[in-house]
Amino acid sequence: MVRTPPRPVKRKVGPAGAALGHPLPAAPSAQRSAIALPVPSPMKAALYSEFASPFGIERIDDPAPPADGVVLRVTATGVCRSDWHGWMGHDADISLPNVPGHEMAGVVEAVGRDVRLWKPGDRATVPFVCACGSCPQCASGNHQVCDRQCQPGFTHWGSFAQYVALHRADTNLVRLPEEMDDVTAASLGCRFTTSFRAVVDQARVAAGEWVAVHGCGGVGLSAVMIARALGANVVAVDISEKKLAFARDLGARATIDASACDDVAAAVREASGGGAHASIDALGSAATCFASVACLRKRGRHVQVGLMLAEDSRPPVPMDRVIAHELEILGSHGMQAHRYPAMMEMIRRGELRPDRLVGRRIALEEAPAALMAMDAFGDTGMTIVTKF
Numbered sequence: 001m002v003r004t005p006p007r008p009v010k011r012k013v014g015p016a017g018a019a020l021g022h023p024l025p026a027a028p029s030a031q032r033s034a035i036a037l038p039v040p041s042p043m044k045a046a047l048y049s050e051f052a053s054p055f056g057i058e059r060i061d062d063p064a065p066p067a068d069g070v071v072l073r074v075t076a077t078g079v080c081r082s083d084w085h086g087w088m089g090h091d092a093d094i095s096l097p098n099v100p101g102h103e104m105a106g107v108v109e110a111v112g113r114d115v116r117l118w119k120p121g122d123r124a125t126v127p128f129v130c131a132c133g134s135c136p137q138c139a140s141g142n143h144q145v146c147d148r149q150c151q152p153g154f155t156h157w158g159s160f161a162q163y164v165a166l167h168r169a170d171t172n173l174v175r176l177p178e179e180m181d182d183v184t185a186a187s188l189g190c191r192f193t194t195s196f197r198a199v200v201d202q203a204r205v206a207a208g209e210w211v212a213v214h215g216c217g218g219v220g221l222s223a224v225m226i227a228r229a230l231g232a233n234v235v236a237v238d239i240s241e242k243k244l245a246f247a248r249d250l251g252a253r254a255t256i257d258a259s260a261c262d263d264v265a266a267a268v269r270e271a272s273g274g275g276a277h278a279s280i281d282a283l284g285s286a287a288t289c290f291a292s293v294a295c296l297r298k299r300g301r302h303v304q305v306g307l308m309l310a311e312d313s314r315p316p317v318p319m320d321r322v323i324a325h326e327l328e329i330l331g332s333h334g335m336q337a338h339r340y341p342a343m344m345e346m347i348r349r350g351e352l353r354p355d356r357l358v359g360r361r362i363a364l365e366e367a368p369a370a371l372m373a374m375d376a377f378g379d380t381g382m383t384i385v386t387k388f
């Protein structure tokens with residue numbers, strides 16, 4: 001993929017000795033805000049220099065805002081399985097060393113010279129796909145698949161830090177409503193917004209339809225909540241009774257324990273009276289992808305949301321059913337900043353309660369261990385870093 005901006009040469013800096021410079025270019029005329037920095041410089045960040053090796057907190061240079069971007073003082077950031085994939089070395093966009101973190105809320109601290117809409121002190125969040133705003137995809141409104149996208153925590157250093165630099169602020173930053181707290185805002189960053197686009201825009205779920213949700217982690221539980229808010233009947237699938245109980249709490253009509261079921265697709269078809277109208281693979285594995293396609297009724301829509309990486313990247317799909325039943329297979333990749341207002345309005349009206357999906361709150365010092373444990377699927381609800 002095309003990466004913007006070009007990565008400058010990384011450099012060693014003093015006086016911390018081992019600290020590494022932030023791999024983002026400083027805009028020559030970027031202005032620091034007049035506000036005194038509320039944390040000591042250089043900042044703290046969770047930084048790994050090797051894939052799949054234990055890592056911790058380092059002191060690294062504070063970022064400077066790109067000409068078209070801002071520096072955000074991070075007030076909350078989510079720990080996501082995508083970060084685990086990145087740390088494992090499954091994501092070709094990452095070069096080392098790297099600071100993970102892409103689900104954030106914060107306060108604008110410094111603004112680049114070309115930014116029109118943002119000023120220090122503004123509260124903001126950002127989609128995990130930051131778009132260029134000018135390529136053919138962006139021109140068609142599809143910023144989530146921008147040809148020149150960048151992703152904090154992947155193509156450049158992310159929000160497991162006291163500060164993060166963000167690009168093209170006028171295109172990508174989303175203003176936070178006054179009544180929304182930082183933790184809730186950070187919890188929207190990736191899994192909730194991705195689910196919103198998957199259920200609302202890609203699966204086009206309508207009231208009265210049956211929706212299957214495979215995997216009840218952050219994406220799946222968000223999908224249960226969003227589909228229910230649209231008036232759909234949800235069948236939730238997982239291997240954890242605790243997560244299935246939470247899915248029922250969020251309004252799932254039926255739940256299926258995949259660990260005690262030989263044929264999940266058949267069980268969903270039975271529970272939904274002939275098959276789901278739409279089905280979301282919220283986990284991302286060969287088994288859940290297959291079951292999600294196979295559980296659909298005729299002309300149903302499968303949406304792949306869970307990342308398919310490493311050995312799961314080329315899964316078997318029942319294409320015989322896709323043809324005979326005219327099924328649709330769709331991907332869903334984040335959500336554009338300009339679609340946030342529709343979601344924010346449903347949150348404001350209380351139809352969506354992302355705060356219910358927040359689990360543990362931890363300090364930055366605990367973030368590396370939480371990230372490294374993300375493949376264990378132990379926690380119900382999202383883990384959010386709230387102390388920096």
Ligand SMILES: [Zn+2]
Nearest residue numbers: 132135138146
């Ligand atoms: Zn673009």
Ligand SMILES: [Zn+2]
Nearest residue numbers: 080082190191
């Ligand atoms: Zn994420």
